[in-house]
Amino acid sequence: MTLVLVFAGALVGAPLRYLTDRAMQIKHDTVFPWGTLTVNVAGCLVLGGLSGAGLSLPAPWLALVGTGFCGALTTYSTFSYETFRLVEQRTYFYAVVNIVVSVVAGLGAALVGYAVVHSFAG
Amino acid sequence: MTRVEPGVVRVRTRRTQLIRTHGAALAVIAVGGGLGSIARYGVGRLLPTRPGEFPWGTFAINVLGCFLIGVLMVLISEVWSAHRLVRPFLGVGVLGGFTTFSTYANETRALLTPGSAGTALLYLFGTLLCALLAVLAGVWLTRVITARPA
Numbered sequence: 698m699t700l701v702l703v704f705a706g707a708l709v710g711a712p713l714r715y716l717t718d719r720a721m722q723i724k725h726d727t728v729f730p731w732g733t734l735t736v737n738v739a740g741c742l743v744l745g746g747l748s749g750a751g752l753s754l755p756a757p758w759l760a761l762v763g764t765g766f767c768g769a770l771t772t773y774s775t776f777s778y779e780t781f782r783l784v785e786q787r788t789y790f791y792a793v794v795n796i797v798v799s800v801v802a803g804l805g806a807a808l809v810g811y812a813v814v815h816s817f818a819g
Numbered sequence: 820m821t822r823v824e825p826g827v828v829r830v831r832t833r834r835t836q837l838i839r840t841h842g843a844a845l846a847v848i849a850v851g852g853g854l855g856s857i858a859r860y861g862v863g864r865l866l867p868t869r870p871g872e873f874p875w876g877t878f879a880i881n882v883l884g885c886f887l888i889g890v891l892m893v894l895i896s897e898v899w900s901a902h903r904l905v906r907p908f909l910g911v912g913v914l915g916g917f918t919t920f921s922t923y924a925n926e927t928r929a930l931l932t933p934g935s936a937g938t939a940l941l942y943l944f945g946t947l948l949c950a951l952l953a954v955l956a957g958v959w960l961t962r963v964i965t966a967r968p969a
Binding site: 699700703706711712715737741743745765767775776778781808 | 844845848849850851852853854855856857859860863881884885887888889892907910911912914915916917918919920921922923924925927928929931943946947950951953954955958
C-alpha cells in the first residue's frame, strides 16, 4: 500500500517539476536554473511542514505527499548536473550562486515550514 | 462547404504535435518519477535514517543519482543520438524521482540540535561535495570509455 502511495505522489510531483522548469525557462531567459531552484525550495518548505506536523500526520499522508510528491518534485541530480554545466560553460559566478542559494533557501524553507506547522500542531 | 486555408491547417497541426510531444514527455516523466521514487523508498527501507545519525541512505541515493546523470547526459548528448523521450524518462523522471533535495534539507534541519550539529554540517557539505564530484566522475568516465581511438 505504501508503495502505491509513494508512486501516486511521484506521478504528480515529477511532471510538476518539468512543467515548472519549462514555465521558468520561458519567464527568465537566462542560463541560471530558476526552475530547479523553485521546485527544490518549494518541496523543502512542504516537507518541512509535514515534518513539523510530527505524529499528528497519518503515515499514509507522509508516504503520499512527503516521500512521493516532495521527493519527486525536488531533485539533487538535476541540481548537480546544472551546476556542473554552469562550470563547464565557465559561468562560475552563476555556479557558485546556484549552490549557495539552493542550499541556503532549501534549508531555510525546511526550517520555516517546520517551525510554522510545529507551532500550530504542538 | 467552407474552405480552410492551408496556413490554418499548418498551425493546427503544429499545435496538435506540440500537445502530443508534451503529453508523451509528461507521461514518461510521471512513470519514470514513480519508478525512481519507489527505488528511493526501497533504499530508505534498507538504510533507514535514525535520529541524530548521518543519513547514509539519502546520501547514497543522491550521490549515485548524480553519478548516473553524468553518465546518461554524456551518452545521450555525445555518444548516441537517443530517442527524444530517453532524457525525459531516465533523466527528468527516473533520476529526478530517485534523488531528492527536500529530504536532504529536512534531514539536515533535523540534525541541527546541539548534540548533532557537527553531523548536520558534515551531511550538508559532504552531500554537496560528493554529489558534484559524482557528476564529474560520471561524465569523465563515460567520455574516457566511449572515446574513439584517434
